[in-house]
Amino acid sequence: MLVGSSIPNEKIIPVADAADFAIELPSFYVLVTAHGSLYDIYNKNSNEHLRGDIEGWNRKYGVQFLRELDELDKLFDRLFDRLTLALLALEQFKDRLEYFKQTGKVLP
């Protein structure tokens, strides 16, 4: 089994909570919570969800899904420092806009 839980022989059981957002991979949407708990995966073309026929899904898409997620993982690591700086910039953008909303002035 390519996609499953950390418990041997246990199939993946998506968490009951609603997903907070979707991560888009070339072939899949991965629905997750803010903390990264998996809620659902589905193939963009066939619209087949992980929920349901899990073994069938794994046979068809498991390898491809793991490969695409691994690519994202590597890219994320490569860009982590820059993404952190981007968050800093976004926070500053938000602060400046809030200041403008309160005062009508733009910070230099």
Next chain:
Amino acid sequence: MNKYEQTLNKIAPLFYKLIQYFDFAFNNSQVINRYLIKAGLTEIAQVNTVELLKNCSYNYHYYIYFYELTKHGYIAKIALTTENIREIYEFSSYSVYSATFDEVIVNMVINKFSFENTHIMGYEFGIQKNFILNNTYKDLFIALVGKDLYEAIRISIK
């Protein structure tokens, strides 16, 4: 914990933070327009349609938008890729899609400001033509974030 669980646990919290700023920018689009006018970027704020990132070439693509997923309603979807988003989605020159200001900030930083001297492009529906504005992406970034932080990020970026 499986490898895919480790990956999702690592990536999701940072992506989720990025989504909060997307929501903020989306909900404050009119305020941003007024802000840009006050900051002197009048052309960007007043153009018929500003087509952010459309005429830019860069390596790393960060993309975020609301999307209607079957059974889940509207949800933010987020992509980080080396593939050109416009090629994947086949956005035409007349597509209404335009990046949001938060997307511009993220894409500029992750690409080490590689397209900062590119002039921003607008689109005029009346004549169905694109045209180039006077302001560059660097001008826009500094207006949104401030010159001090722009310079600090440029120095510290690897």
